Amino acid sequence: QKEVEQNSGPLSVPEGAIASLNCTYSDRVSQSFFWYRQYSGKSPELIMSIYSNGDKEDGRFTAQLNKASQYVSLLIRDSQPSDSATYLCAVTGSARQLTFGSGTQLTVLP
Amino acid sequence: KAGVTQTPRYLIKTRGQQVTLSCSPISGHRSVSWYQQTPGQGLQFLFEYFSETQRNKGNFPGRFSGRQFSNSRSEMNVSTLELGDSALYLCASSLAPSGQETQYFGPGTRLLVL
Secondary structure (H helix, E strand, O other): OOOEEEOOOOEEEEOOOOEEEEEEEOOOOOOEEEEEEEOOOOOOEEEEEEOOOEEEEEOOEEEEEEOOOOEEEEEEOOOOHHHOEEEEEEEEOOOOOEEEOOOEEEEEEO | OOOOEEEOOEEEEOOOOOEEEEEEOOOOOOEEEEEEEEOOOEEEEEEEEEOOEEEEEOOOOOOEEEEEOOOOOEEEEEOOOOHHHOEEEEEEEEOOOOOOOOOEEOOOEEEEEO
């Protein structure tokens, strides 16, 4: 079992819709959770960080964390074609290092 | 504030050679982590340095090594290159060790081994 798992996609949504990206992790003592966006040929850039259960909103982005279910998600409201990218879930666990999922490729169709 | 910089951006080497990549963190950041990204394996952790000490190491062979200098700049070295070492090598910096702080990535060094 991978430490951090994401739906590999690809995920396609129409412009203006809500895109939902999901991530599960195996290390129960994980404390820090991050979503990065990576455009093709570019390096990852941080979108959101979340540390406690519940929702955290930043503009069109909402991160949701449920430690009991070992689940973290990212919602993108009013999706735009410029949101088309690979989204990486990253978790810091007991190994004190950042572990990444394989990423979900999102395409927003105009 | 300037971001993380990496040099060189692109590199072509042949099997058996060695290579050294450089990373300059964001000013004030003392932690530098290195990752290898390939289409098949995704982003994999290589090692992390904090205050010139290797704090953590991923599951890579000893051909991969690194160091950090007193100004927090870091280098990684790969000896006896193999074709499978072709990848994007990313450096990320943070204020404190990666378990506690957000990491910010540099543009990466794309290495091609022929």
